[in-house]
Amino acid sequence: MKPPLNNNQILKKQVLRKQVSRNQLLRQLPSVDAVLQHATALVAQWGSHQVTAAIKSEIAKARRTLSDDHYSPTASLNNITDLNAEQANKQVLINTIITTVGSTLANSNEPSLRQMINLTGTVLHTNLGRAILPQRAIEAVARVASTPNNLEYDVETGGRGDRDCHVEPLICELTGAEAATVVNNNAAAVLLVLNTLANNAEVPVSRGELVEIGGSFRIPEVMQRANCRLIEVGATNRTHVKDYQQAINSATALLMKVHTSNFCIEGFTKAVSEVELATLAHQHQLPLVVDLGSGNLIDFTQFGLPPEPTAATSINNGADIITFSGDKLLGGPQCGIIAGRKALLNQIRQNPLKRALRLDKMTLAALEEVLKMYRNPESLCDELPTLRYLTREATDIKAQATKLLPLVAAVLPPQYTVESTPCNSQIGSGALPVASIDSHGLVIKCLQDVDLRRLSDVFRQLPRPVIGRMNDGKFWLDLRCLDCEAVFIEQLDDLAPLLT
Numbered sequence: 001m002k003p004p005l006n007n008n009q010i011l012k013k014q015v016l017r018k019q020v021s022r023n024q025l026l027r028q029l030p031s032v033d034a035v036l037q038h039a040t041a042l043v044a045q046w047g048s049h050q051v052t053a054a055i056k057s058e059i060a061k062a063r064r065t066l067s068d069d070h071y072s073p074t075a076s077l078n079n080i081t082d083l084n085a086e087q088a089n090k091q092v093l094i095n096t097i098i099t100t101v102g103s104t105l106a107n108s109n110e111p112s113l114r115q116m117i118n119l120t121g122t123v124l125h126t127n128l129g130r131a132i133l134p135q136r137a138i139e140a141v142a143r144v145a146s147t148p149n150n151l152e153y154d155v156e157t158g159g160r161g162d163r164d165c166h167v168e169p170l171i172c173e174l175t176g177a178e179a180a181t182v183v184n185n186n187a188a189a190v191l192l193v194l195n196t197l198a199n200n201a202e203v204p205v206s207r208g209e210l211v212e213i214g215g216s217f218r219i220p221e222v223m224q225r226a227n228c229r230l231i232e233v234g235a236t237n238r239t240h241v242k243d244y245q246q247a248i249n250s251a252t253a254l255l256m257k258v259h260t261s262n263f264c265i266e267g268f269t270k271a272v273s274e275v276e277l278a279t280l281a282h283q284h285q286l287p288l289v290v291d292l293g294s295g296n297l298i299d300f301t302q303f304g305l306p307p308e309p310t311a312a313t314s315i316n317n318g319a320d321i322i323t324f325s326g327d328k329l330l331g332g333p334q335c336g337i338i339a340g341r342k343a344l345l346n347q348i349r350q351n352p353l354k355r356a357l358r359l360d361k362m363t364l365a366a367l368e369e370v371l372k373m374y375r376n377p378e379s380l381c382d383e384l385p386t387l388r389y390l391t392r393e394a395t396d397i398k399a400q401a402t403k404l405l406p407l408v409a410a411v412l413p414p415q416y417t418v419e420s421t422p423c424n425s426q427i428g429s430g431a432l433p434v435a436s437i438d439s440h441g442l443v444i445k446c447l448q449d450v451d452l453r454r455l456s457d458v459f460r461q462l463p464r465p466v467i468g469r470m471n472d473g474k475f476w477l478d479l480r481c482l483d484c485e486a487v488f489i490e491q492l493d494d495l496a497p498l499l500t
């Protein structure tokens with residue numbers, strides 16, 4: 001009988017065996033051309049350029065792995081280096097490479113911008129793309145994107161047209177302004193207005209309005225880039241007309257008011273109204289510029305929402321220029337709207353920056369449709385997703401929560417408990433910062449924090465990621481914006497396997 005092998009001998013034997021299979025595998029690695037010959041289906045789908053590159057990289061990766069001293073085959077068989085040398089005849093290797101390349105190419109061709117489900121409770125969520133476009137706007141985008149169009153062409157005269165003409169009359173109609181133009185976003189609108197009207201000049205702004213929006217838009221920094229000098233007036237909590245008055249001199253270009261859209265100063269406060277500021281500005285032949293931020297076009301209190309100043313009110317109060325976003329409360333595409341006096345708008349249009357910040361045809365098409373919807377406020381709540389979400393009744397959301405509760409409970413492992421609970425939604429994107437709307441949702445609890453974080457990770461791993469909110473040691477799914485209920489339900493089956 002042979003004496004049993006000691007540990008060292010066993011190890012040596014394993015290494016030797018591995019070495020053999022490794023060398024054998026290395027020798028049997030097919031050429032790129034050999035794999036390509038069997039990859040006609042992949043070539044038809046992805047083109048020979050991508051497929052050749054992916055095969056090359058797969059073979060190179062296998063060669064590297066096989067040459068690595070720590071190499072050991074695993075049992076997954078997703079990869080050629082998981083094969084034993086004995087299994088590895090050339091055809092098996094080729095098939096394995098083709099399978100791997102197929103899934104690599106499918107993954108790398110997945111869209112980077114993906115559809116998600118926003119259950120955060122923030123209706124206008126900047127990180128989740130802000131306003132959802134209405135169907136009519138989406139159709140308009142497809143229409144202008146798919147054929148030549150009259151973006152800058154006057155069909156009647158056959159001459160050159162102006163791209164602003166597709167939305168300017170609508171903006172004027174809805175705001176009461178004499179003229180209007182549109183740019184990439186409201187940050188661009190503020191930059192363009194200041195650079196045109198206050199280049200190398202002074203602009204007094206209340207210290208209570210020097211806002212930062214979403215990290216990168218700060219009024220003082222935008223002013224600097226617009227080449228105008230910010231003159232801070234008043235105090236953080238109180239600013240009076242006389243503060244502006246004292247700041248005005250021959251270098252003053254305009255007066256500016258900024259809607260403090262993402263915070264609220266309460267208590268002993270005083271701000272100068274638009275009417276007072278307009279009166280003062282006009283006494284000194286200066287224009288008043290108002291950055292409304294989320295400016296909306298109609299009075300939202302008629303839908304039971306908290307009051308927010310409208311664009312028309314500011315124009316009526318005497319503002320000479322107003323700017324606001326297209327994808328906040330307006331519910332349209334990302335853009336910045338500039339409206340006001342004709343003479344000032346003419347100057348703004350002539351600034352070379354306007355060309356750099358102009359809108360493309362798809363955004364203009366979407367904006368035109370959304371603006372037209374405001375002509376008929378009665379149907380706005382049904383047609384405009386932003387308003388539909390904002391005005392959804394808590395009782396309706398509760399009914400949805402009641403329906404979904406048992407379905408979610410059924411797929412959660414026993415350490416989780418889920419309840420249907422009232423919660424508060426926010427408008428988001430700086431509109432009405434302190435206002436919250438009664439809503440309803442599912443709240444998931446669990447003893448271990450790590451399990452709860454796991455759950456929120458897993459919801460994000462679903463084919464259409466579901467984004468909830470961690471708050472108060474619980475995971476909240478506010479159902480206010482859930483309009484793809486069927487997708488949500490269908491995906492629940494994917495949840496349980498991800499949690500085990």
Ligand SMILES: *Cc1c(COP(=O)(O)O)cnc(C)c1O
Binds near residue numbers: 187211292324326
């Ligand atoms: C949101 C906001 C901006 C920036 O608007 P964007 O459309 O995001 O560029 C500027 N000013 C105010 C007051 C805002 O609320």
